[in-house]
Amino acid sequence: MAIDLVTRREWGARQPRGPYSRLTSTRGVKVHYTGGQISPDIVNDHARCVALVKSIQNHHMDGNGWMDIGYTMIACPHQKVFEGRGPGHLPAANGAGLNSGHYAVLGLVGSSGFTQPTDDVLHGILDAVEYLRAKGGAGQEIKGHRDGYSTDCPGAPLYAWVKRGAPRPGGGPVDPPGPHPSFPGRVLTYPPVMTGEDVRTWQGQMRNRGWSIDVDGMYGEASRQVCRTFQREVGLSATGAVDRATWQATWEEPVT
Ligand SMILES: [Zn+2]
Ligand SMILES: [Zn+2]
Structure with missing residues (x-):
């Protein structure tokens, strides 16, 4: 399924304060949650998602003093994916020194109220991951913010899903049986690299x-x-x- 993108213009993003630092590739993506309270009513009201993303951007720019929202993309409970800094741009949300290694993808899940990521949130996160692999040179890794950084983020439910290998909901086993990638036809050896x-x-x-x-x-x-x-x-x-x-x-x- 194609990604259901909410462009910056569509969600009314503020302009970044300056040019982004470029990223041509990353090892993959780190998954985040908002923490804090999210009303369970968000599931039935996409307008709440838009308001929440705007408030996060305000907090990052006015509170943290960042040049833009810190996330690369944001997945909401309607399987929509908001454009944050976007592919090819250094995020800020992973923590100092950890932003060039991974894009930062936020799932709109809190630490109270709406705390269990629904299938639509998980699909949205994976849609973002695939988008970043296609458009931003993201590698295969899917990790949590807490991997390598002292934080509860992305919360227990999302992190458990990450540790299971971030499977598509309803997609059966984590490692679905199927045709293996065929042998590339050359033997991988070293040296040279x-x-x-x-x-x-x-x-x-x-x-x-x-x-x-x-x-x-x-x-x-x-x-x-x-x-x-x-x-x-x-x-x-x-x-x-x-x-x-x-x-x-x-x-x-x-x-x-
Ligand atoms: Zn985080
Ligand atoms: Zn939404």
């Missing part, structure tokens, strides 16, 4: 499987080491090169 979307795809899946690996699209020494360890675990010879058999094994069910 190989780069490309196939590298990123492999790294993303390894991270999904719980490996500690940067999803940066660069197959270097660290990726080779992860590959070797993985190959030993699954009984392949530990070449450190992602060949066809290793690629296939990356999408097989883990042996338990």
Whole structure:
């Protein structure tokens, strides 16, 4: 489904105070909530979403002294996605030093009142994520604000969903069975450092499987080491090169 975008003009955003810092790519997205009280009536009244987003922008610009709202995009309970700073622009909401690594996507969920993200909120967040991957070079990671920063954000319900792998609601298992991405046709080796979307795809899946690996699209020494360890675990010879058999094994069910 296409994203249901609420443009800045549509929600009546104030102009940013200056030019944005450019971002050409990120490792992915961090998910946020508003915290505080949100009336449960928001579910039946999109005008409340618009008012809330405007108040957040005012708070960020007038209270925090930021040049604009701190979020990249905002997902509401009507599966609409508000344009914040937008793709390609440095957000401010992740915390100092953490903004160039991830875009910041807010779900309109509070810490009292409306606290449980509905399916429409989750779809909206994922629509934003896909949009940022397509338009802003966002990588595969979906994390919570609290990952790497001391905060309760994005709250327990949203964070539990993030930790489950941020599945589409009603979409069945987190890792839906389906055709694996086909082997790219080249063996990923190091050295020299190989780069490309196939590298990123492999790294993303390894991270999904719980490996500690940067999803940066660069197959270097660290990726080779992860590959070797993985190959030993699954009984392949530990070449450190992602060949066809290793690629296939990356999408097989883990042996338990
Ligand atoms: Zn946050
Ligand atoms: Zn709404």
